[in-house]
Amino acid sequence: MSKKLVVIGLLGTKLDHVSRRKDRWQQWRPTVAACQQPDLLVDRLELLFDRQSTALADRVAADIESVSPETSVQLHRLVMDDPWDFEDVYATLYSFARDYPFDTDREDYLIHITTGSHVSQICLFLLTESRHFPGCLLQTSPTGRQRGHSDPAGMHRVIDLDLSRYDQLAKRFQQEHRESQSFLKAGIETLDPDFNALIERIEQVTLATTSPILLTGPTGAGKTQLAKRIFQLKRNRELVAGDLVEVNCATIRGDQAMSTLFGHKKGAFTGATSDRPGLLKAADGGVLFLDEIGELGLDEQAMLLRAIEEKRFQSVGSDDSTASDFQLIAGTNRDLIAEVRAGKFREDLLTRINLWTFMLPGLAERRDDIDPNLDFELARFAESAGRKVSMNRESRTRFLAFAADPSTPWRGNFRDLNAAVTRMATLASGGRIGVEQVDEEIARLRHDWGLGASDGADHHALLEDVLQPDQIDAIDHFDRVQLAEVIRVCRRSKSLSAAGRSLFQVSRLAKQRPNDADRLRKYLQKFGLHWDAVSTEPTAR
Numbered sequence: 001m002s003k004k005l006v007v008i009g010l011l012g013t014k015l016d017h018v019s020r021r022k023d024r025w026q027q028w029r030p031t032v033a034a035c036q037q038p039d040l041l042v043d044r045l046e047l048l049f050d051r052q053s054t055a056l057a058d059r060v061a062a063d064i065e066s067v068s069p070e071t072s073v074q075l076h077r078l079v080m081d082d083p084w085d086f087e088d089v090y091a092t093l094y095s096f097a098r099d100y101p102f103d104t105d106r107e108d109y110l111i112h113i114t115t116g117s118h119v120s121q122i123c124l125f126l127l128t129e130s131r132h133f134p135g136c137l138l139q140t141s142p143t144g145r146q147r148g149h150s151d152p153a154g155m156h157r158v159i160d161l162d163l164s165r166y167d168q169l170a171k172r173f174q175q176e177h178r179e180s181q182s183f184l185k186a187g188i189e190t191l192d193p194d195f196n197a198l199i200e201r202i203e204q205v206t207l208a209t210t211s212p213i214l215l216t217g218p219t220g221a222g223k224t225q226l227a228k229r230i231f232q233l234k235r236n237r238e239l240v241a242g243d244l245v246e247v248n249c250a251t252i253r254g255d256q257a258m259s260t261l262f263g264h265k266k267g268a269f270t271g272a273t274s275d276r277p278g279l280l281k282a283a284d285g286g287v288l289f290l291d292e293i294g295e296l297g298l299d300e301q302a303m304l305l306r307a308i309e310e311k312r313f314q315s316v317g318s319d320d321s322t323a324s325d326f327q328l329i330a331g332t333n334r335d336l337i338a339e340v341r342a343g344k345f346r347e348d349l350l351t352r353i354n355l356w357t358f359m360l361p362g363l364a365e366r367r368d369d370i371d372p373n374l375d376f377e378l379a380r381f382a383e384s385a386g387r388k389v390s391m392n393r394e395s396r397t398r399f400l401a402f403a404a405d406p407s408t409p410w411r412g413n414f415r416d417l418n419a420a421v422t423r424m425a426t427l428a429s430g431g432r433i434g435v436e437q438v439d440e441e442i443a444r445l446r447h448d449w450g451l452g453a454s455d456g457a458d459h460h461a462l463l464e465d466v467l468q469p470d471q472i473d474a475i476d477h478f479d480r481v482q483l484a485e486v487i488r489v490c491r492r493s494k495s496l497s498a499a500g501r502s503l504f505q506v507s508r509l510a511k512q513r514p515n516d517a518d519r520l521r522k523y524l525q526k527f528g529l530h531w532d533a534v535s536t537e538p539t540a541r
């Protein structure tokens, strides 16, 4: 069943008024013409008019019936005191739209805009754009005037305000989204699909809301950095006029916290020699970034909650309240739900700020992104040190293999990566980071993370000595650890049998004729390896 076509239009433009005249059939009259379009069969016209136009409405309805008998015209008299008063016209049309029984499953709606007062056009446009009128705009206009004759039917154009349907515009919007997302990522071409989806969502929320945003995640995951970029993106898009006021809550614990945040009156306490407005006031019209919000004291939390909800708060020693309207961005590496359970964080405040919560993953959860981040860190070093440093292919591969190894924890996340690159780049001779710097750095990181000598990176290095990268890639982490340890033992052992004895130390006791060498040979064969390859250390790299 095809849908019915319903046009909604407002009567009363000067051109509709020619309906009184005899020659009206030669003239273009917007409302009649809307029902005269050969390729636009209007099933129903909802004709809105004001009190002064009652007689005109009847005449126009009669004329439409004669030119387009299939169109049923419904007349709606509106009560508008002043057709030039924006508020009045908008409110009247808004009420009409709200009460109208739209049935979009069965009917398509076209909202007629044409000549006439700009006030009504703007109101119809706004209500269509906001989907109070769930349809497209119908723009009608006369034709051929310049050629001395006018077709009374004129012409029409349907305008869909869902701009994403216009290919060219959609492309520009997408481009703009890509640019903002790239800005949030500091231009780093991240590959991790989950992380990219997270950034996409953050971009959407950044541009759409002034509600609180909570950034969680492990230390060094980039929360502070991201909060600043969120603000800057809002600023670039002129979505915020005020400043970014940053507070690290860990640094304002104790007596000073209240007055730092909420300000104080002169004389409120000893030492309060003058009024202090406080940071919440400074953030008025802007963004307040409360970093490490988990460190905030319970009293301050209660005041903050009120300040967010009421956009007012009382400064220390003052009876009056101060107004401040800001967007809150909070950061924390604590589990705030656990903090609530432990009585250290107010549940009501958490509920209030837990609206747009984004959990930033640690580096270990997005290992594919270490590669582009390595370039980013090298570029950062070049900028701050004033000299360019690069990595040769071998050292890069080695560092990335270590970085990607599941047993490399990246506990300090970007801080670790940043420190690693800074150290390697500083020690690099001739502007090139060599294998020695990489090995030294790997050892250092592993030491800092408290890892034993037989952990990840060593595994990888051992496997690399005897297998090709694609062969290593095809082995489960589970097996890699075991195989690496087997190689280590083989290197220490004089013979295949000796290595086997050491490796099967327990199980061999249960066998009558333990054949350790054979067991070990078969194990190695599974990986295409043999004794000679695993027993000798390769010559220095």
Ligand SMILES: Nc1ncnc2c1ncn2[C@@H]1O[C@H](COP(=O)(O)OP(=O)(O)OP(=O)(O)O)[C@@H](O)[C@H]1O
Binding pocket: 185, 186, 188, 217, 218, 219, 220, 221, 222, 223, 224, 225, 226, 331, 332, 333, 373, 376, 414, 415, 418
């Ligand atoms: N996406 C990123 N890519 C590369 N480096 C980053 C990124 N985000 C942050 N960094 C760098 O990593 C370091 C730590 O970032 P940041 O201070 O934002 O982490 P954080 O999550 O706030 O940590 P904490 O919980 O300890 O406050 C900074 O030097 C920052 O410049």
Ligand SMILES: [Mg+2]
Binding pocket: 223, 224, 225, 291, 331
């Ligand atoms: Mg931080």
